[in-house]
Amino acid sequence: MPLIPTCRIAAGLLLAALTAGQTMAATIKIGEINSYSTLPAFTEPYRKGWQMALDEINKAGGVHGDTLEVISKDDAGKPSDALTAANDLIAGEGVAFLMGGFFSNVGLALADYAKQREVFYLAGEPLTDAMVWQDGNHFTFRLRPSNYMQAAMLAEEAAKLPAKRWATIAPNYEFGQSAVAVFKKLLSAKRPDVEWVGEQWPPQGKLDAGAVVQAIAATEPDAILNVTFGADLVKLVREGQARGLFKDRSVVSFLTGEPEYLDPLKDEAPVGWIVTGYPWYTITTPEHAAFLKAYEDRYHEPPRLGSIVGYTLMKSAAAIIAKAKDTDTESLVEAASGIGLDSPFGPIVFRAADHQSTLGAFVGTTAVKDGKGVMVNTVYKAGGDFLPSEAEAASLRPKD
Amino acid sequence: MSLLLAQFLAGLASAASLFLVASGLSLIFGVTRVVNFAHGAFYMLGAYLAYSLTTHLTGPLGFWLGILAAALLSGIIGGVLEILLLRRIYHAPELFQLLATFGVTLATQDLVILIWGPDDLVGPRAPGLTGALPILGQFLPTYDIFLIVIGPLVLCLLWLLLHRTRFGILLRAATQDREMVGALGVNQKWLFTSVFALGVFLAALGGALQLPRTAVTHGMDLSVIVEVFVVVVIGGLGSVPGAFLAAVLVAELNAFGILIYPAISLVLVFLVMAIVLVVRPYGLLGRREGAARAPLGALLRPWRPLHWVGSLGVAVVLALATLLPFGLGRYGLGVATEILIAILFAGSLQFLMSVGGRASFGHAAYFGLGAYGAALAVKWLGAPMELALLAGPALAILGAALFGWFCVRLSGVYFAMLTLAFAQIVWSIAFQWVTVTGGDNGMLGIWPPRWAARAPTFYWMTLLLTAAVVLGLRHLTFSPFGYALRAAWDSELRAEAQGLRPKRLQWLAFTIAGAVAGLAGALFAFFKGSVFPDAIGIGQSIDGLVMVLLGGVGTVSGAVIGAIAYKAGSIWLLSQTDYSRLVLGLLIVFLVVLFPKGIAGSLQAAWLTIRTRRPKTGPGA
């Protein structure tokens, strides 16, 4: 196996000196950063997604005749490594702008870097609301539906349930904390009769499933909100099923419908949970069908949500460059504000007021089909419907 | 009542795997005195192998065979590793084995991804044990019952092995007195190998038995190893019953902790570990063990001030470093600044290790306190950078003085573990006190003021501080205080008999090292413009150790060279390959085997050899 799959071989420190003499004026360099070594389950499909988009763009003649080139870096899941990588890309490689990010804290760090160095940053995955609201800045845009949006989508469904007593389980870090807080707020607003009877905050990746399940069961909730994912989710599902936690209870769960997290569970996938996710097998829109075919032809495997994020992020980048007609930061920021484009999920807009895209998510219930976990009764919820108005969103941002 | 019982039983079930892994670690330490960092990697390997085997061998028999075979296979791999790697470095000072096994851990993380792919894998459930039994109105999974039985069962089997077989008697003899076993004519080499294999077998079995409960992931090694360290230290290194007791204690703390205050789970076990170490320094059932490894000091021949060639060299290097901004671009300067900060951090740890004689496993605590001290001063007090650069070290000094007071009472592995516990407590506070520290989102916008914002200016400022402090540390090394400190761990007995007060000296050294690490942290905050809990993480502490050991613990230049080599190497690797951990891990292993004195130490030894070949023969180093 090759050790160096994507990155160019370059002589680290000397590079800064060498790039001054670049000859290919017709190449636009884009810096990309993600947690490749820490979270390959998400970031590998993500990489495949943006690579496919990149090839499509360049095959079609690039952007205004210029070829796009992506220089990709690993942040090892650490904000400080991400900042090193960002500095490397901007100061060393001379890229026009930055994109990527998975963890919320990495995204926030990159956003702050973008603000400090006045660099355009197009974030893909980081879900925290702070990216575009409390800590939003002039230079940062975000593609994926945020914590708030997903919470709003789920709260809408949860409000329809008869359940009055709710318990929550979420990983004990910013993502879990803010997901629970927003969900609570939105659901309580819709249903003042709801009672919050218990909460569990296991450390991310270290869920002590038996004890947590037992503790939640003891609070006798009617319904449960789950925000755990990955290995924690597997433990929760297994212990919960063995101990009868989910019996006669509704469960509403963040992210669980994403193939990244649902596939590993195979026939043990929970049944009847209300989840957000990506049911690529039920989507029939022509935009998605075209994407699906191209992806499967190219990689001989089904896409995951990461593929969609990577693909759409790259397409967004190209659209922004095309509209900006230049690669200086101000032109890019101006072009990105309010730009509209087509994604495999349909048309999306990066809102001018808060730089959040209106990419939506699918909500459905989980089921087991042919020994595999799937989402059924899926509905696409357009992101725009679950965001506060632009004026309201703008008021959430710091004045700068 | 039934809730409490159910919670108790859930805790017992979690304790089983913890005990298996911890008992293996404890056995290995007891006999070979190696703190096997790779123990978590073997736990993970056991789980992955079990996944592969049980998905191929179907049927109830196949499942259990698969679990057992996975553990056996891992044990054999462990034995081979012992023969190929550890045997070569038993003579090296303590901590080098830890460093080497850390390298193995790094490499394994990438190897596992290469072999099994990046996805979380969910193995089959245990045939016949998928249901649950109603107990007092609560459902208890039958697999949990199985685990609850397996823990004490393995404890009994180990007891029988240790007390009723010749192998076991030799093992126990070796745990108590290694020389004697050698004298008995027992082949010590193979005793070590078999103990290592046995320990790894237990770790892998612990991992394999997790298969029906959780997903197999490439991050499970690190999540278990820290907890297992905690268990082994609480139970007493080398004590198998202690490991059992501590595993149950830790698992029950987790189980009941979440009932009382769910968010405290992160910090609770470390608090307990710190308390146990303060009250019973050798753990619940541990005994005081003499160090079997050569102490770090064995590497250090009498210190000597620099030869004039060396002084000239330092001057030249400093001059070149000052001129660097004229030759490097902004990126290069960024890397250079990061390296300077790493030098400061490594230098502080090196001072503690070579002069203070103690290897901290949680030095990141003071780096982090420095970083957060600076950031908090900026965010909450609106302090300018000049003031924040003082506030950071000040907070670090407070932390180091407080924790150090407890830590210096211990030595060796126990000291390392207590420092680790304190660092984890600080980390948990930074991670969980979201309203003040921003939790894992960190604190952003800690940028330097306009005058220092330009890359060259910030670089020069960092260079000035780093050079001044490192030279200061070096001076301190040769000062009366440095020697008194050195005396205190060279021979505590003698130092005390001369009226020196070792604990006070070491406490001051600990605080000085903390202050310097704090300065590094504060600079780091302004360099990155932000602070994150990573800065206090285990990774940061280990980075420091690797830098010092890589460079050579014996000389101040070791910290400098180690920091440059490690930091530049890992930044470069990270930009060149997705398998940086594999490369870095193997590199560390090779360096440890080839240059047990570290880079600078080996250079120094070579230089001394050259000098002593000249007519004026002195005693060779």
Place this chain on the structure above:
Amino acid sequence: MSALLEVENLAKSYGGVHAVRGVSFALEPGEVVALIGPNGAGKSTCFNMLNGQIRPSAGKVRLDGHDMTGLGPPEVSRLGVGRTFQITATFATMTVRENVQVSLLAQAGRAFSPWRRLAAFAVDRATDLLELVGMAEAAARPAGELAYGDLKRLELAIALATSPRLLLMDEPTAGMAPGERIILMRLMAKLAKEKGIGVLFTEHDMDAVFEHATRVMVLDRGQLIATGTPALIREDATVKAVYLGEGLLYGEPGP
């Protein structure tokens, strides 16, 4: 008026085992007193209590009338007690001269001093001490490389560095060549005589004991069973009984 060292009913027990029980004696300046007894008689325990390493279970220790019972080794050292150990304790990673220099720090109040280098500290005094024990030639050698006999001499220089009024020497000549032993013992006797240092030592080599001690105390199973001049002790029936059982008095130390 009081003696240099007064020990009163000193006792130490571990659990139910009495290692030392009710030992009392006094020692005058310039006296060279040997404490002998078979292995396990409690000699080392006694020593360790005298210099503060072990806290006595009962009894009093006074130096020049000052009660120093229960003080730790650093405090005892500051009061003027020097000590050598059965297995030499020196600073292996330092040179011979540095060993002595560092030993002078605490008394000079410079142990926490960050100023100047140790190399420039008390060079003359260190040289004098090394000359006294005949180690001046080896001043620049690493202590870790010394032969055992040299280490013993270095340790004596270290112990003398604090200008002790009382010197405790635990088997000062063990492991030395016969010639070296004599030199060391004579040095010890000379120091006691010229500087008025009180010396308490334990020794297995009975020739050394009978030649150099001004007084001999015999310890058996934690109790003093006889005290007197060497000549007296040599003829004491109880002592003979104790030692003949072990076959030690005139032979080589047993296993």
